[in-house]
Amino acid sequence: MTDRPRLAVIGAGPAGLAATLAAAADGVRVTLVDSAPEAGGQFYRQPAPGLGARRPQALHHGRRTWQRLRAGLDRQLTAGRVTHLTDHHVWSVERHSGGSGGFTVHALLGPLQEDGVTVDADAVVLATGGYEKVLPFPGWTLPGVVTAGGAQALLKGGLVLPGRTAVVAGTGPLLLPVATGLAAAGAHVAALVESADPKALVRRSRTLSALPVKLAEGAGYAARLLRHRVPVLVRHTVVEAHGDERLTAVTVAALDAEGRVRPGTRRRIACDTLAVGHGMLPHTDLAATLGCRLDGVAVHVDDEQRTDVPGVWAAGEATGIGGADLALAEGHIAGRSAAARLTGGRPDPRTWAGAARSRAALRGFFAALDPVYAPPAHWAEQLTDDTLICRCEEVPAHAVRTAVGELGAGDVRTVKLLTRAGMGWCQGRMCGPAVAALTGCPQTPARTPFARPVPLGVLAGQAPDTQTGPPDNPPDGKDPHDD
Structure with a gap:
């Protein structure tokens, strides 16, 4: 095994697992690096073994697929073809300088993330997943307000209900499993508040019907909502959360055709939990x-899931949000392509033809869904001046509005310099959409040298023989991926 090419796969969700198994099966040594204590990512998140869950499958999707992936990973671990590094939080990946090729993956070890670890590899697959898009509103910082994915993680990983009476709100397909999961676990779901218009789905029925399995999945969720008697409010949005020390109620209102709150439609719903989500954004750090x-x-990729940096592949939500099935297809293609190129051959697309067909169908499906589940166009109009935009630095909306209206800021970076919005622990990942909306410019990924905060002691111990940034320009007519 020591003379086989080395591939580092970052992220052990659906895409990372699929890439790992495909590459290992084709003769490549794989190091699977992940920040979680167990493989699976958010989609296949499992309850901790110590909880003694009697029916762990009850709150999980694609149980058979997960069992197949888990069994495959166990076989490769036993055979020594895969090394799985859990609790390893990757903060940077660097290319070796001097034309030697290869990469060094820098990670922090353990829950305290104080010790540095490095992994050397000949190539890298980025399967870093995505994170939730957070849109603030008055009262969103109250205890009891959680993201939709956060509520789902509590259920899946901790078998914990975030509260007894919940409202699930926002937009996007994720709201369905969150609402039905909370209801099945014993919570009273007072309302599912969806800002999208169902008529928009009907207008895209021809494209959506190309994947009947997805339509059946949606129908199954609808049936469960009916069974649990969950009221569904479409073309509605949460405009405010109420409470002193914690959440006690939310105010929702109907939206007009332009995405503005319709006067006279506000209603108050008592609850102790608000699970809110407005879609996801790719992790591109x-x-x-x-x-x-x-x-x-x-991340831009070609038909083999290659990025434009030689030796780097990307798969899953990092290349565009599309769910677990799409991530599995992309991961399989990335692993097959990387293995073929690392072992000196040319990839044969016939070896992943089925995955390619699935990828094309799923990309078309989610391309049709994306505009339907966009947040309301005028959601930022509901932000009062004292609504916190950046929680890390406690920057209110009026500070951002002042930076734009009175100080002349016309982009997110200038607003950041004038207000400190985005300078905190999350480096703008959470407040970025809100700052962009108030600034009047498009959402752009946060660009930081490190994917997470790093102790100075770890930085001081790094050897200066690596580099970041785009590859050197190749000679004219030469494919940089062939280097």
């Missing part, structure tokens, strides 16, 4: 540091 091209907010 590591890709941007390596100099990979971004298409909007996602």
